[in-house]
Amino acid sequence: MFCRYCNHLQAPTPDYYEFFALPRNLALDPDDLQKRFYAMSRQFHPDVFTLHSEQEKRYSLEASSILNDAYRVLRDPISRAEYVLKEAGFDIGEQRGKDVPPELLEEVFELNMALDELRSGDEDVLPQLDQMRHNFVEMLHQIDRDVEEQFRRHDAQATLDQRQAVLSEIRAILNRRRYIRNLVGEVDKQLTARNA
Amino acid sequence: MSTFQIDFSSAGKKRIVGIDLGTTNSLVAFMDLTGPEVIPGADGSLLLPSIASLNDDGTFTVGNDARRLLIDRPARTVYSVKRLMGRGVADVQDEVKLFPFRIAEGSESVIRLDLGGRSFTPPEISAQVLRELKQRAEAYLNEEVTQAVITVPAYFNDAQRQATKDAGRIAGLEVLRLVNEPTAASLAYGLDKRNEGVVAVYDLGGGTFDISILRLHEGIFEVLATNGDTHLGGDDIDNRLLSIALEDIATEWGEDVSHRGDAVQTVRRAVIEAKEALSTAPAAQIDVEFQGRKYQREITRELFENLIRDIVDRTLGPCRQALRDANLDPEHIDEVVLVGGSTRIPLVRSAVETLFRAKPHTELNPDEVVALGAAVQAAILSGDVQDKLLLDVTPLSLGIETMGGVVSKLIHRNSTIPASATEVFTTSVDGQQNVLIHVLQGERELVKDCRSLARFDLKGMEPMPAGMARVEVRFLIDANGILSVTARDLRSGKEQSVEVKPSYGLTDEQVEAMIMESYEMAEEDFKARQVREARVEADNILAAIEKAKANDAWLDLSDEERQGVDLALNELHVVYHGDDHNLIRDRIEKLDNATRRLAENMMNSAVRNALKGTKI
Structure with a gap:
């Protein structure tokens, strides 16, 4: 499950839409997003890996930080749109x-x-x-x-x-x-x- | 009280305890078959006063025994050390004036307390309390305890969290998780079973105040916002009453005793008793007796409430801010939970009720609920509890210093943790090989108004023209709320080394040294215990021989045998007060050998006597 993120230091930050397995739509159902977020939290959170190997702990920390960052960006319509714009090559500087x-x-x-x-x-x-x-x-x-x-x-x-x-x-x-x-x-x- | 789905199928593995390391009291709890339980000490009390007093031999007396020493040797007895954790000397100037113990000369980024010539950092003092709790748990559970969950105020910054973790390490505990106190309390209440809803946890303890707002959903405890003040609590109320009483006493006795540690502690004790009484009674008496002099003053609840109203009001600003951050109005709050001893004060309760327009939960003892929650979190980590999951947030925004002393925010407050941010840095001078990154925590715009966390030195960069180097730095706040930094050179793809200089904390080497020292101390403790045990054994055999000498069997021995016993007795007496337990045990064995015939004789005569009385 984590293999995709094992070599995180070399890989670019994964795409937030891919991470949630969502189509690249700007209109998202907040309840559905929350449900996915909770389910994936149960899967990735460091609490679940406390007594596992150091490597698994590191992956879990990495995966759940990406999950939290992705959720924070996608759940707010404005930051979501800014994210999509940026990924599409638009300059959205202050x-x-x-x-x-x-x-x-x-x-x-x-x-x-x-x-x-x-x-x-x-x-x-x-x-x-x-x-x-x-x-x-x-x-x-x-x-x-x-x-x-x-x-x-x-x-x-x-x-x-x-x-x-x-x-x-x-x-x-x-x-x-x-x-x-x-x-x-x-x-x-x-x-x-x-x-x- | 909720029910817990506990899976103990993995029985036999090491138990993780939950510890509430409080400003005033500390507790240790574990998950029992029926739910979380606080572990009592040998004296039966659940609360261990967070007080440590340095003895002449370098050991510490902790808890209730240390509380008695507050008055006898105030300069060596430390209380409320949590208020000094992760802080610098400049931060605590004001309140140090009220403490009877002194800050050691030369303390800089880490406070050192001078206790009768020897100096100790706050984590070392906290470690004394933690070690006592560890032993308490080991004695009760009858097994070695090496792993713990420790609670911290939600509003603790990185340095304060790191200091708490250091304290655990020094005490010989692997701290598997730091969990925020209000969040822990919500776990103990297990409100999720009854409610899908929004809960506010108001936690006013001895020295810190936290407000956390959580959404509960099918076992997920998601913190929406948290706020607080790490320097606001019952201590402030005590200090208010204390300074008034001291002024009063100065007038009445014609002598200012505020610089005398023993006097101040006596008065402090008296005002705390009055404060506690006022939670249930309409009036109470401040009753001081010090070296034959008396001071008495009645204080009504009305007067008390007028005296402390501004302190209680200071908790409301953070509550409103947390609501705003969670994007909620007071009427969206379904439940309010009160935590911390100071929430027993009726004025505090009514202030909370007015603000949130809800009757607060008080079913669980506010002193114990955090420790119980820590035990639940420990069971989550061990896998014994599987239906619950805590999603907590970072209380303060994290940023880096940019041009002109301005802070650029990278991770905003109330972001769910673990949280991360990535930033690319470059050089400003040709051939530059190091880049210094200054990391801060806080909500203000300018560096001088935020809390300096650490300086990270990126070292060994390829020498290049200015602006050509590109180093990507990743800031990661883990589930404990503690920051780590990694960096890589974007050109070479190589990991870059990062040297951390904490602004208000111990370096790893310093903590290691303290752990070593504590091992040595533990060895000394062990030795002392062995001597004590050997003496107890000696006492037993000496008493037995004393008794035997009155028996006929003693007279049945030959003169030579009696002399042999007396010689061995003398030899044991000679070494009895020494501190070599091996020697004491050796003499006990010799005495045992010398009295073998005596014992046999006694046994025989006992058998004869027994037979005499029995008809065969």
Whole structure:
């Protein structure tokens, strides 16, 4: 069972989808994934190999760390999509989340103004900031719905090229998502700093 | 209480014990046919106070006997050493002021306690407690015990875990698993039999606080999030009461006794008694008597609760954070379990109830439940319990130092362990052959705000232009929550050697040296025991001869025979107080030979007497 991972130091990190014996789909049933995770945990976990040979203990440690890493990445839709993008050769570096998406230019400008005013001690902008934060969080929810939609579209494509095209769209959505999430994070940071 | 499916088919193999190495008390438990059981000591008590006191001959007195020595020789008697495990001197400046024992000069990354001129590290002190528990288990089970599961606070960092493992090794125990205390407690409760659900375990012990949130599903105990404070517990409450009482006493007696170890320990004992009484009574008395002087003060529960409210409130922040990390609201929690002696305090119970909106479980003794859980985990490891599996998490994020003193996170907190991360490093200078990697644990962004774990030196890289070398480093946190690092050169594919310099811990060589020392100590212990046993044997034969001399049989001996016995008696008396057990045994044997005729005579006369009274 472990032979595939015996020579782990030479082998690249195994593919997470292969590890779970799952087709390369972006939409995954979380209950099914959890079931597989629990069953494989019972199989691989170091507790099961405590009194076995040193070699078997090492394999079990290796296999269960891969299992846990794979589960952590695949169970969250966003990190799952990022993983698939990366494996498909897309660049998903943080840098891509730093350019302002054109359709958000106005909102971002207003937000930065409000944050500046807050920093200079003007508390009157608080209700406005709150409203802006709310709007951005709403956008995130909408994006998450869009992403799921795109996941299903991706999975329905017949050829690799077609899938690649959808992935490219998903990447754009994820970049937008990351940008907005950073904005919300910035607002939260300012508000906590003010409260502290 | 749950039932356990136990498979003892593999009977005859070595037994693994479960140990709760607590701040205040420690316990050892094992899996019996009916379920986990705490093993009592010779005096019948289940709790072994985690106190060790250094004797003049270099041995330690541990447990209840050591507790009595807190007052007689405070400078050599160590308590709450768990708070010093895996820590540096700078970390503990504040609380060391309250300890009567001193930190040795020259302690750096590892604290050394100066006990009357000899210095000991916290793992060595903990090893004394563990050794006592090991002996307790061996005496009770009547077999050698060499393997154990030891519990640690869930929020313990790498250094604190490593220090606990070191303590086990020094005590002669192979530590098969470190298991988190709240998780162990949930195993003992076996809540999985009744519930598929989400459980919060609130563990407030003597020195540490943990909160863990678990999902239970068909025997799988999956920790979703954990949080805590390794410096928050009953000790803080004791210290609060203690400083108030000491101030009071200074006013009343006109003398500040806070620098006197024996006085402080006397007052400490008194405030702890009052604290414990307040868990059930509406008021209690702090009652101090010290060298003829008295101090008394009544304390109501209301006053007590006002004094400690901020300490109890400090546990709530970590609880909320754990909920957030688990992505849950309080109403998602199906069950709450209370662990640790400090959860007997009514204010603590009501705070937990308010936060989680659930009545907490208290069926199992909060002092014993962690040890019982450790025994269950031991049985899982031995294969005796097969339906349960624990999936725990790492409590703190792991990262490495990058440019500008910023920490780049590689493994996030609450990741299920074992967990790993891989990172590729290169050189910044032409011909560079070493790369130093600084590993940290913590949630903050800057190196100075995180806990330094270790520096790993990648050595012997091929000299190459800057930026050309590529070394892949793999960070692996094992099921104990302990980090290991491996590296390989991506160009040659060769394994790269990694030299580890722990920031707050002992090196492997230091631990080995301590193990050797403890073997020597164990040998000395063994010798002392043999001398004691020889003396007991001598006592028996001396008493028997004393009695025989009053018997007619003594008079039946010849003068020569009587002189021979007296000579042998004298010779035994001469060596009796020496420390050579072989010599004592030799003289016992000689005396035995010299009295053979006497014994025969006595036997004969006994037989004659017996026959006289019997009608044939």
